[in-house]
Amino acid sequence: MTREIKIHNNLTRKKETFQTIEAGKVKFYSCGPTTYDFLHIGNARAFVVGDLFNRVLKAFGYDVTFVRNFTDVDDKIIARAKEVNQDAIKFADHWVTEVQKDMESLGMRPATHTPKVSETMPEIIQMIQDIIKNGSGYVVDGEVLFNVPTMPDYGKLSKKDIDGLQSGIRVEVDAHKKHPTDFVLWKPAKEGEASWDSPWGKGRPGWHIECSAMAKKFLGNTLDLHHGGIDLMFPHHENEIAQSEAANKCGFCNYWAHNEFLNFGTEKMSKSLGNVITIRKFVEAYGGQVLRHVLLSVHYRARLEWTDEVLQRAMDEVKRIHEFVIETKRYKANGSGPIDPEIEKCIEKMMEELSNDFNSAGALGQYFTFLRYTKNAKDNLSEASLKQIHKTNEFMRETLGFVNIDPESVMAEFKKQEQNTSNSDVDAAWIEGLIEERKVAKASKNWARADEIRKELMAKKIELKDNPDGSSTWKILGL
Numbered sequence: 001m002t003r004e005i006k007i008h009n010n011l012t013r014k015k016e017t018f019q020t021i022e023a024g025k026v027k028f029y030s031c032g033p034t035t036y037d038f039l040h041i042g043n044a045r046a047f048v049v050g051d052l053f054n055r056v057l058k059a060f061g062y063d064v065t066f067v068r069n070f071t072d073v074d075d076k077i078i079a080r081a082k083e084v085n086q087d088a089i090k091f092a093d094h095w096v097t098e099v100q101k102d103m104e105s106l107g108m109r110p111a112t113h114t115p116k117v118s119e120t121m122p123e124i125i126q127m128i129q130d131i132i133k134n135g136s137g138y139v140v141d142g143e144v145l146f147n148v149p150t151m152p153d154y155g156k157l158s159k160k161d162i163d164g165l166q167s168g169i170r171v172e173v174d175a176h177k178k179h180p181t182d183f184v185l186w187k188p189a190k191e192g193e194a195s196w197d198s199p200w201g202k203g204r205p206g207w208h209i210e211c212s213a214m215a216k217k218f219l220g221n222t223l224d225l226h227h228g229g230i231d232l233m234f235p236h237h238e239n240e241i242a243q244s245e246a247a248n249k250c251g252f253c254n255y256w257a258h259n260e261f262l263n264f265g266t267e268k269m270s271k272s273l274g275n276v277i278t279i280r281k282f283v284e285a286y287g288g289q290v291l292r293h294v295l296l297s298v299h300y301r302a303r304l305e306w307t308d309e310v311l312q313r314a315m316d317e318v319k320r321i322h323e324f325v326i327e328t329k330r331y332k333a334n335g336s337g338p339i340d341p342e343i344e345k346c347i348e349k350m351m352e353e354l355s356n357d358f359n360s361a362g363a364l365g366q367y368f369t370f371l372r373y374t375k376n377a378k379d380n381l382s383e384a385s386l387k388q389i390h391k392t393n394e395f396m397r398e399t400l401g402f403v404n405i406d407p408e409s410v411m412a413e414f415k416k417q418e419q420n421t422s423n424s425d426v427d428a429a430w431i432e433g434l435i436e437e438r439k440v441a442k443a444s445k446n447w448a449r450a451d452e453i454r455k456e457l458m459a460k461k462i463e464l465k466d467n468p469d470g471s472s473t474w475k476i477l478g479l
């Protein structure tokens with residue numbers, strides 16, 4: 001038996017009851033990271049949301065096949081590997097290992113399959129051949145392009161139409177394309193670059209085709225659910241749909257869900273803007289449990305603004321939850337009555353929230369209602385109520401992952417941080433010196449140095465706030 005769940009489907013822009021193709025089974029694909037550096041906590045939001053979907057669907061009784069890829073063949077990877085004189089695939093592989101460590105530190109459950117592009121070449125090439133055979137792909141000088149106008153419903157996810165897109169594209173760049181919106185499926189490799197043999201010569205795939213090919217390899221022609229960050233909706237997901245539907249001649253995916261951004265100030269946290277905090281640095285400073293909490297304590301479709309208050313609140317809540325879980329282990333039952341209805345209803349209430357488009361924030365709210373009630377009722381708990389309390393904590397751990405398997409270790413980590421903060425004699429002159437240096441770096445548009453300084457301070461739990469008048473103030477993030 002599975003429990004009903006409603007999902008906001010971006011294909012229809014409506015919240016709909018989730019109907020799977022096969023009863024009780026979910027074919028779920030989530031776009032994974034490009035591996036060439038440490039991921040930032042904005043990326044983490046996308047991966048933790050994918051993890052939430054996987055956990056909740058499983059808790060609701062579904063047999064979930066969850067695929068999350070690693071993009072290990074990409075222009076940025078090739079460029080970075082060249083800089084350090086390394087083989088691109090080996091370089092990317094090193095970063096796959098680092099990313100996996102980060103994912104584990106966030107309490108993410110492993111996906112069923114985690115394919116890499118470099119290991120999916122035969123399927124990618126086959127799919128491109130199918131697209132050409134079915135009249136949607138064409139070859140120009142060793143390059144294969146997807147002919148967008150062959151798909152009359154192109155734009156059905158992003159709600160863009162081909163005419164509108166065409167007028168926004170500069171024509172001179174696209175002389176070799178049949179249509180300005182056409183995109184690359186396979187590109188010839190330059191001398192010395194990683195390449196694979198193909199019917200069109202040595203080359204490598206364009207970005208979009210990998211997800212279509214990996215989804216087909218592990219999930220078949222039609223998926224139940226597809227997820228990624230909101231920035232992937234166009235063109236990446238739109239192109240995935242076009243490719244898969246052209247190759248397989250059937251619908252690609254029934255439900256599309258996208259998480260909103262994590263913003264830093266008013267801007268998206270992103271590498272190109274240089275306003276990133278890496279997962280690794282954050283977890284070293286505050287622990288993975290806190291980051292997971294920050295990212296899932298708001299609904300995945302709501303924007304999340306990164307502020308000191310958000311961090312502080314997450315720390316307080318993680319502490320409260322883990323103190324409570326440890327405390328409940330010491331509770332003694334008092335009598336053999338039925339389960340207290342106030343305690344009993346929490347799991348059901350949390351399920352209700354989660355069945356409403358994975359409302360993790362709502363579920364957390366329900367848990368805190370239960371926590372407050374239980375603390376007050378602790379001297380008067382029947383055996384059955386006590387069992388139910390443990391069951392509720394376990395449910396929280398399974399679904400949101402907000403209860404660590406080892407709550408004592410989370411509290412020990414907080415203690416250690418507290419000691420470090422109180423022992424550290426913060427050198428104000430050193431901070432002021434760095435602030436001045438950053439000001440100079442910013443004035444000369446040396447954003448890399450300015451960013452480095454922010455990170456250097458952040459590593460010591462010192463947060464900078466840029467004021468409208470150009471000055472910066474700092475404070476130690478309290479614990």
Ligand code: AMP
Nearest residue numbers: 033034042043045046228229261262269
């Ligand atoms: P990338 O490696 O850049 O392709 O990004 C991997 C995933 O992270 C994608 O699903 C992106 O949409 C997502 N992502 C990147 N930046 C952010 C952000 N600031 N907030 C939320 N998701 C993001």
Ligand code: ZN
Nearest residue numbers: 031032211236
């Ligand atoms: Zn993808």
